[in-house]
Amino acid sequence: MIKHDVVIVGAGLAGMRAAIEVSKELDVAVLTKVYPSRSHSGAAQGGIAAALGNSESDSWEEHMYDTIKGGDFLNDQDAVEEYVKAAPSIIYELEHMGCVFSRTADGKIAQRSFGGHSKPRACFSADRTGHAILHALHEQLMKQSKSIKIYNEWNMHSLVTEGNRCNGVVVSNVKTGAIEVMQAKAVIFCTGGYGRIFKITTNAFASTADGVMAAFRAGIPVEDAEFVQFHPSGLYRQGILFSEAARGEGGYLLNGKGDRFMEQYAPSRMELAPRDIVSRAEQSEIDEGRGVDGKDFIHLDLRHLGEARIMERLPQIRQLGIDFTSVDCVTDPLPIQPTAHYSMGGIPTNKFSQVVMDAEGTKMEGFFAAGECACVSVHGGNRLGTNSLLDATVFGRRAGMSALEYAKTVDFAKVNEGPEKTKVLKSFEDIYQRDGTESYNQIRNEMKEVMMEKCGVFRDEEKLKACIETIKSLHLRFKKGKVTDKGKLFNTEIYEILELENMLEMAQVIATCALARKESRGGHFRTDHDKRDDENFLKHTMAHGTIDELELKYKPVVITKHKPTERTY
Numbered sequence: 001m002i003k004h005d006v007v008i009v010g011a012g013l014a015g016m017r018a019a020i021e022v023s024k025e026l027d028v029a030v031l032t033k034v035y036p037s038r039s040h041s042g043a044a045q046g047g048i049a050a051a052l053g054n055s056e057s058d059s060w061e062e063h064m065y066d067t068i069k070g071g072d073f074l075n076d077q078d079a080v081e082e083y084v085k086a087a088p089s090i091i092y093e094l095e096h097m098g099c100v101f102s103r104t105a106d107g108k109i110a111q112r113s114f115g116g117h118s119k120p121r122a123c124f125s126a127d128r129t130g131h132a133i134l135h136a137l138h139e140q141l142m143k144q145s146k147s148i149k150i151y152n153e154w155n156m157h158s159l160v161t162e163g164n165r166c167n168g169v170v171v172s173n174v175k176t177g178a179i180e181v182m183q184a185k186a187v188i189f190c191t192g193g194y195g196r197i198f199k200i201t202t203n204a205f206a207s208t209a210d211g212v213m214a215a216f217r218a219g220i221p222v223e224d225a226e227f228v229q230f231h232p233s234g235l236y237r238q239g240i241l242f243s244e245a246a247r248g249e250g251g252y253l254l255n256g257k258g259d260r261f262m263e264q265y266a267p268s269r270m271e272l273a274p275r276d277i278v279s280r281a282e283q284s285e286i287d288e289g290r291g292v293d294g295k296d297f298i299h300l301d302l303r304h305l306g307e308a309r310i311m312e313r314l315p316q317i318r319q320l321g322i323d324f325t326s327v328d329c330v331t332d333p334l335p336i337q338p339t340a341h342y343s344m345g346g347i348p349t350n351k352f353s354q355v356v357m358d359a360e361g362t363k364m365e366g367f368f369a370a371g372e373c374a375c376v377s378v379h380g381g382n383r384l385g386t387n388s389l390l391d392a393t394v395f396g397r398r399a400g401m402s403a404l405e406y407a408k409t410v411d412f413a414k415v416n417e418g419p420e421k422t423k424v425l426k427s428f429e430d431i432y433q434r435d436g437t438e439s440y441n442q443i444r445n446e447m448k449e450v451m452m453e454k455c456g457v458f459r460d461e462e463k464l465k466a467c468i469e470t471i472k473s474l475h476l477r478f479k480k481g482k483v484t485d486k487g488k489l490f491n492t493e494i495y496e497i498l499e500l501e502n503m504l505e506m507a508q509v510i511a512t513c514a515l516a517r518k519e520s521r522g523g524h525f526r527t528d529h530d531k532r533d534d535e536n537f538l539k540h541t542m543a544h545g546t547i548d549e550l551e552l553k554y555k556p557v558v559i560t561k562h563k564p565t566e567r568t569y
Contacts, residue, residue, distance in 0.1 A: 001417045002182045004029040004149070005407050007169055009156045009211060010190030012041035013130070013389060014371030014396035016137040018188050021400025023147040026407055029182065031151045031171060033206050033495075036138050040192055040204040041392060044130025045243030045316060046114060047122030048094075048389035050087035054108040055120040060084045062118060065562060067387060070116040070274045071344075071380020072522040072532065073564035074224070074540070074557055079351040079376045081560065086394045091123050094393065099136035101125055102313070112248045112313075116274035116384040116569075120248075123386075127243050127316045130389060155495055156210060157424045159187065159218040159367070160415055164357070166218075166367035167413040170424045174495060177488030179424050181417040185407035186366045188399050189215065189347060189355075190392075193372040195228075197503045197510070198340035198456070199448035202234055202241040208499035209506035211373040215347045216509075220357055220364060221542040221553070223375040224345035225506070226513035229383055229523045230457050232278040234339020235324055236297040242317050242336055244385040246302055247271040249313050253282070254299040254333060255290040261298075266569040273569045276382040276523045279338040283457040292335065299333035306330075338457050342383050344523060345513075346375040348542065353399035359542060359555035366406060370399040377540065380557075381522020431497055436480035443474050443481065444500050447507055455511050460528040464515040471508045475547075478504060505547045513541045516552050534564050 006022045008015050011032035022028040032039070051058040063084040068075045091109065095101060102110040102124050114122045125132035141148055153174040160168040160181060168183040191211025195203030216222055232253070233242040247253070253271050255261045265281040266273035273281075286296045302310060302317075307330045310318055314329075321327045321334050347369040348356045353376075355367040371392040378391060454467035478501060485493040519533035520526050539554040 001415070002180050003412065004182065004184050006186045006188065006403050007031060007182050007184040008188045008190060009169060010192060010371070010373070011036035011150065012039035012190060012192060012371060013133060013137060013392035014399070015188070015190035016141050017393050017396030018190060018370060018400035018403065019148050020137065020140050020144060021397055022404045023144040025404060027147055029149050029151060030141070031154045031156055031182070033153065033155055035152050036141065036150065037134065039134060040207055041389070042131045042134045043202065043204060043241060044389050045127040045241060046245035046248065047112065047124035047129050047386040048091065048133065048393070049114070049117065049121050049384070049386035050091045050123055050390065051084065051119070051121055052088055052091065052109060052111060052123065054104060055111045058119040058121055060087070063087065063121060066117050067378065067384055068380065068562050069567055070384040071382055072567055073538070073562070074377065074380035074521060076377050076558035077560040077562060078558050080378050082351055083378045083390070083394050087390055090390065090393050090397070094133055094136060097136045097140055099125070099133050112245065113272055114248050114385040115244055115269070115272045115278065117386070121386070122245070122248060124245065126312070127245050127314045133389060133393070156214060157427070157498070158214055160420050161218050161364070162413065164362065165365040165413060167415050170420050172424070174492070175490055177491060179421050181415060181420050183412055183415050185410050185412060186368065186403040188403050189369040189373055190371045190396060190399070191373045193343035194503065194506050195340045195343070197447065197451050197507045199452040200234055200237070200239040200337065201340040202231055202239055203340070209502045210499065211369070212346050213502040213505055215355065220347055220355060221544045222345060222509050223348040223542055224377060224540050225509045225543055226517050226524045226541060227344035227381050227522055228340060228510065229275055229342040229344060230279040230338040231275055231341035232282055232338055233300055233336045235320065236335035236337050238324060239339035240320060240324060241339070241341070242300060242320065242334060243314070244275070246300060246314055246317055249309065250305055252301040253278070254301050255285045256292045256294065256298070257290060261285050261290070269569040274382055274384060276525070277569060279457055280525060283338055286337070297335045297337045300336045301333040302329045303331065303333065342388060343372055344375070344377070344379045344381065344383055346373045349374045349376055351376060352402045353395050354402055359553060366410070368399040368403045370395040381524060427498070428494065431483055431494060432486050434479070434481055434483060436482050438477045438481045440478070440481045440497050440500055443477055447471065447474055447504060451507055455514060457525065459514055459524070459526050461515065464511050467511045468508060468515065471504060471511060475504050475508070508547055509543050509550065512550050513543055513552065517541065538564065
């Protein structure tokens with residue numbers, strides 16, 4: 001058995017920020033499927049939000065209202081308030097850690113406009129902001145290497161719990177195949193989202209719902225799973241992110257007729273409306289035959305910005321366009337389409353990043369979560385751009401603080417590692433022993449197709465019911481899959497199969513919650529219930545039970561300062 005005071009699963013911004021906090025006093029392990037510098041946080045491009053007021057006057061109150069309005073009033077407002085108040089200090093802390101932000105002419109941290117924000121409050125490092133923060137935090141992790149041990153290329157399989165207390169995790173070493181129990185006084189999940197469920201996505205290959213499903217199997221509900229954000233500017237057919245920074249710097253969206261169509265959908269904000277509104281506008285243009293050359297994409301036009309500004313502010317976008325589509329945005333518009341991007345739902349937590357088990361706020365002692373895998377809920381039904389990096393750092397820090405304080409007050413619980421290992425060994429052996437004929441790759445592709453087509457930007461009852469039936473049938477076929485590599489050493493196939501099971505179950509939860517929410521709010525849009533319904537659905541969905549017997553319960557939204565109003569831009 002491996003023992004650490006605190007075990008953190010995930011090494012993106014949230015995980016590393018939590019580790020830095022815990023390591024001030026205790027011994028901490030960071031477990032990651034990839035290397036920390038390869039975490040999906042590095043793919044974030046456009047910025048991190050804070051009301052610094054470096055471009056024009058701003059306040060945390062305005063940031064709070066923009067966030068709540070952007071989330072279609074499903075946000076828990078007590079959490080949002082603390083989150084936006086913490087933002088400026090987080091920016092200066094990152095700056096002091098060595099994060100290199102772009103600057104104004106007088107040396108202040110530069111800030112640009114982003115969708116849904118009424119003021120320019122996106123602090124940025126050209127269009128590589130996540131990358132810059134990730135490496136600054138990684139340097140701090142290396143600085144604390146005496147009290148932080150990083151387990152690179154290890155997978156987490158399940159939580160070790162007894163009653164309402166979490167005592168560790170069951171993990172395996174990808175290189176050797178060895179399964180181990182990691183005992184801990186506290187566990188923090190920072191495992192990211194689940195965008196790989198969809199065919200077109202910005203998400204890295206590691207975003208496969210591992211943390212959310214491990215928590216679900218341990219009796220933790222999934223909160224607001226139906227709210228999946230589609231980003232308006234994914235590279236056509238591939239989904240690779242073209243940052244919202246491109247529109248923040250003044251880029252245009254053009255349909256196949258060359259029209260700036262956002263005037264019809266959000267006349268006051270145009271291209272800088274929230275992402276859910278822009279994605280639906282794009283999809284509507286495509287569905288109504290106004291895609292470019294009649295195909296399912298539209299154009300992102302940056303040509304009028306000029307090469308100098310593009311190279312200063314958007315160099316990565318230009319390079320991605322050249323590398324993946326042979327299009328240079330200096331001279332030609334880029335082909336884009338809506339792409340699955342962010343999970344507003346996840347593991348329910350309170351504003352101290354403690355995992356809660358029910359609507360009454362009962363805590364799972366010793367279990368914490370932060371970042372995209374967690375649902376605080378500061379994003380409500382739709383996240384504003386630049387609020388995700390802030391979420392990861394604010395609540396990563398808070399999770400570290402909460403876990404540190406908790407772990408200092410308890411001893412290690414008794415853990416019988418034999419049964420815990422046996423459960424995971426059995427799941428491996430079940431897959432190894434299957435003598436089926438089904439292709440896991442085919443199952444994965446069919447899952448992605450049906451989720452994109454029937455549980456995507458636009459949904460309705462008929463599509464969602466068909467989606468659920470398809471996912472259930474894929475799960476049955478999954479049990480008849482064929483494994484080609486039965487070795488133990490660096491067997492990536494077995495891990496991809498386990499990830500596929502997580503994604504199939506998460507897909508069923510998403511579609512089931514979407515079917516039950518008979519309204520349109522934020523990233524969840526029902527064409528058969530196309531209006532927001534505060535009377536019946538101003539509440540968070542909580543999916544309990546097992547994947548075979550899902551039970552949906554609800555809990556109220558915390559409203560403190562801002563009563564729901566009509567959301568227009």
